[in-house]
Amino acid sequence: MAKIVIDPITRIEGHLRIEAEVNNGKVSDAWSSSTMFRGIEKxxxxxxxxxxxFFTQRFCGVCTTVHSIASIRAVENALNIKIPANAELIRNIIIGIQNVQDHVIHFYHLHALDWVDITSGLKADPAKTAALAASISDWPLNSATYFRGVQEKLKAFVAKGRLGPFANAYWGHPAYRLPPEANLMATAHYxxxxxxxxxxIKIHAILGSKNPHPQTFLVGGMAIAIDPDSQNALNADKLMEIKRLLAKAREFVEKVYIPDLLAVASFYKEWAGIGGGVGNFLxxxxxxxPGSGQLxxxxxxxxxxxxxxxxxxxxxxxxxxxxxxxxxxxxxxGKGLHPWEGESExxxxxxxPPFKNLDTDGKYSWVxxxxxxxxxxxxxxxxxLLVAYxxxxxxxxxxxxxxxHKLGVGPEALFSTLGRTAARGIDCLLIAQETPKWLDQLIDNIGKGDYKVHNNEKWDPATWPAEAAGYGWHEAPRGALGHWIKIKDQKILNYQAVVPSTWNASPRDAKGLRGPYEAALVGTPLADPxxxxxxxxTIHSFDPCLACAVHVFDASGNEMVKVNVL
Structure with a gap:
C-alpha cells in the first residue's frame, strides 16, 4: 500500500494538501487538508x-464579488431591509459576469491542463486543426493560418527552455487521450x-468602479448613481458598453468554451464513472x-x-x-454548531513543518x-444544475x-468528475444567456424614469433593534456560500462564513464521514503513482486554485520521488 501526498495542490485558490492511499492502482482512501488559517471572522x-x-471581500482574491453579496444579504436579512429593483438587477449583472468569467478561466487556465497535453500540439497539422475546429464551431479564428501561428509561438516558447506557466506538468502522461490537433486547438483557445x-470583466469596473473587489456594494442596494445626463453616473453610453461586453462574453462561451468542452469530454467518457463523491447536493x-419574489x-x-x-x-x-x-x-x-453559534478558536x-504525513486519525485540517x-x-x-434539473x-x-445527448451518456453520468466539469460549462452558458436579459430590464426601468438604487430607510443604526440575527446566501461560481451574522447594540457580536470550499474540502466529521473531495477520490485509477x-x-473539477510541488511516499513513509507539478 503506497501513500501519495500532494502538497500544495496547484492551480487552485489557497493552500490544499491531499493525502491518499493507493492499492492495486486505485485510490482506496483520501484525506483533504487546508494548511492555512483564516481569521477574518474574528x-x-x-x-x-x-x-x-468590505472586509469579507478579502476572504479570497479570486471570487471578487461573492463575499460582498453574501455579507450584505446577511445584514439586510437581519434588519429586514428590502432593496430596489434596479439594485437587484445591477447585482445580478455583476454576479452573472463574475460567474461567466470565473467558469471560463477555470476551464482553460485551471483545469484544461489535466486533459490537454500542450506539447503534443507541436506535432499537430494546422490544416487538420482548422478542419477540426470548423467542424464544431464557426468561430472566426478557425483557420490553418491562425493555428500555424499559434504553433510557431509554442515552438519558440519551448525552444527557449522557459515554459513559464506550462512548466513542470506531466506532458506525455499515458492518461492523456487527445490527438495533437485537439491539443493545439485547446492551446490556442487557452x-x-x-x-x-x-x-x-470591465463590466465590474463600470458597475463597481474596479476589479477585483468592486466598491459600489451597499447595505440597502448599490452605491452607483443612475443619471442619463451625467458622465459620472450610469448613463446610456455605459449601458451600451455593458451590452457589448455581455454579447462578447456570450459569443465566446457559445462558440469556443462549449464546443471545446464537448470535444475534450468525448475523449474521456470513462470519467463519467469516476469521482462520484458523497452523492448529496446542496x-x-x-x-x-425583482417583483416576483422568485429565484x-x-x-x-x-x-x-x-x-x-x-x-x-x-x-x-x-x-x-x-x-x-x-x-x-x-x-x-462531537458537537456540531450552527453558524450563529459558531466558534473559530x-x-x-x-x-x-516540515513533516511527512498528517495525523489523519486526529485533527488534520484548518477547514x-x-x-x-x-x-x-x-x-x-x-x-x-441538479437541483434546477x-x-x-x-x-x-x-x-x-x-x-x-451530444456526449451519448445518460443523467447518471452527471455524478462524476466529467459531470462536474460539464455542469460548470452548462452553468456558464445559461448565465451568459440570461445576464443580458437583466440588463434589458434595467434599461427598461430607467427608460420609465426609475433611477432608484438604494433604500435608506434603515440606514440609521438608531432605528435598529437592540439585537438581530440574519443570514445571506449566494450561489458563487464554486457553489453554496453562506454568511451568518449576529448584531447587538449596533455592532457585530458574531460572524461566520461557510464557503463552498468549506463544504467540498471538508475533513471527516464526528461520525467519520468523508468530505466531498475525500469521497470523490476513492476509486480513482492511477496510471502512474x-x-x-x-x-x-477530480480535485480540479471542484475548482478549488494556486501552485507548488508534489511529494510521493511509499507505504513506510519514505520519500520515493519529489517532482514539481503545474
Whole structure:
C-alpha cells in the first residue's frame, strides 16, 4: 500500500494538501487538508455591520464579488431591509459576469491542463486543426493560418527552455487521450481566453468602479448613481458598453468554451464513472427576480443521488464540526454548531513543518466540516444544475439533456468528475444567456424614469433593534456560500462564513464521514503513482486554485520521488 501526498495542490485558490492511499492502482482512501488559517471572522467582531462586506471581500482574491453579496444579504436579512429593483438587477449583472468569467478561466487556465497535453500540439497539422475546429464551431479564428501561428509561438516558447506557466506538468502522461490537433486547438483557445477575460470583466469596473473587489456594494442596494445626463453616473453610453461586453462574453462561451468542452469530454467518457463523491447536493439558489419574489436558479437539496425529490433548504439545518479540524469548541468534541453559534478558536495540534504525513486519525485540517442534516454535501455548479434539473427548470433541463445527448451518456453520468466539469460549462452558458436579459430590464426601468438604487430607510443604526440575527446566501461560481451574522447594540457580536470550499474540502466529521473531495477520490485509477494526474483531475473539477510541488511516499513513509507539478 503506497501513500501519495500532494502538497500544495496547484492551480487552485489557497493552500490544499491531499493525502491518499493507493492499492492495486486505485485510490482506496483520501484525506483533504487546508494548511492555512483564516481569521477574518474574528476581525469582524465589534465592527459596524454595514462595513462587513468590505472586509469579507478579502476572504479570497479570486471570487471578487461573492463575499460582498453574501455579507450584505446577511445584514439586510437581519434588519429586514428590502432593496430596489434596479439594485437587484445591477447585482445580478455583476454576479452573472463574475460567474461567466470565473467558469471560463477555470476551464482553460485551471483545469484544461489535466486533459490537454500542450506539447503534443507541436506535432499537430494546422490544416487538420482548422478542419477540426470548423467542424464544431464557426468561430472566426478557425483557420490553418491562425493555428500555424499559434504553433510557431509554442515552438519558440519551448525552444527557449522557459515554459513559464506550462512548466513542470506531466506532458506525455499515458492518461492523456487527445490527438495533437485537439491539443493545439485547446492551446490556442487557452491563450485567447486570457485576452477575452481582461475585456469582459470591465463590466465590474463600470458597475463597481474596479476589479477585483468592486466598491459600489451597499447595505440597502448599490452605491452607483443612475443619471442619463451625467458622465459620472450610469448613463446610456455605459449601458451600451455593458451590452457589448455581455454579447462578447456570450459569443465566446457559445462558440469556443462549449464546443471545446464537448470535444475534450468525448475523449474521456470513462470519467463519467469516476469521482462520484458523497452523492448529496446542496444549492442555495440565486438571481432574485425583482417583483416576483422568485429565484431564477432555485434552491434545494438532493440526497443519495435521488433526482425524483428536491428537499427544501433551511439555514437552521446547517452545522459545522471540528473533530478533525484544528479548532476547539467550548462545548467539547462531537458537537456540531450552527453558524450563529459558531466558534473559530484555533488550536493547531499537527506536526511541525516540515513533516511527512498528517495525523489523519486526529485533527488534520484548518477547514471545518459543515453538514446539512448531519450529512456531507457537495456544492457547486453540479449541485446547482441538479437541483434546477430536478425542479423542472426549463432552460436547465433543455441544456443538460442537450449536452448529455451530444456526449451519448445518460443523467447518471452527471455524478462524476466529467459531470462536474460539464455542469460548470452548462452553468456558464445559461448565465451568459440570461445576464443580458437583466440588463434589458434595467434599461427598461430607467427608460420609465426609475433611477432608484438604494433604500435608506434603515440606514440609521438608531432605528435598529437592540439585537438581530440574519443570514445571506449566494450561489458563487464554486457553489453554496453562506454568511451568518449576529448584531447587538449596533455592532457585530458574531460572524461566520461557510464557503463552498468549506463544504467540498471538508475533513471527516464526528461520525467519520468523508468530505466531498475525500469521497470523490476513492476509486480513482492511477496510471502512474509518481505522476498522479488523475487525482488532480477530480480535485480540479471542484475548482478549488494556486501552485507548488508534489511529494510521493511509499507505504513506510519514505520519500520515493519529489517532482514539481503545474
Amino acid at each position: 476581525i469582524l467582531k465589534t465592527r459596524d455591520p454595514r462595513d462587513a462586506w 491563450l485567447e481566453a486570457l485576452e477575452w477575460q481582461k475585456d469582459v 444549492s442555495y439558489g440565486d438571481f432574485p427576480q 431564477w436558479m432555485p434552491s434545494g437539496a438532493i440526497m443519495g443521488k435521488d433526482l425524483s425529490k428536491v428537499i427544501p433548504v433551511s439555514h437552521e439545518k446547517v452545522t459545522e464540526y471540528v473533530d478533525h479540524s484544528w479548532y476547539e469548541y467550548s462545548g467539547g468534541a 484555533h488550536k493547531y495540534s499537527g506536526p511541525k 471545518k466540516a459543515p453538514r446539512y442534516e448531519d450529512q456531507p454535501m457537495e456544492v457547486g455548479p453540479l449541485a446547482r 430536478a425542479s423542472g427548470h426549463k432552460e436547465v433541463k433543455g441544456a443538460v439533456d442537450g449536452v448529455l 509518481n505522476k498522479p494526474l488523475e487525482i488532480l483531475r
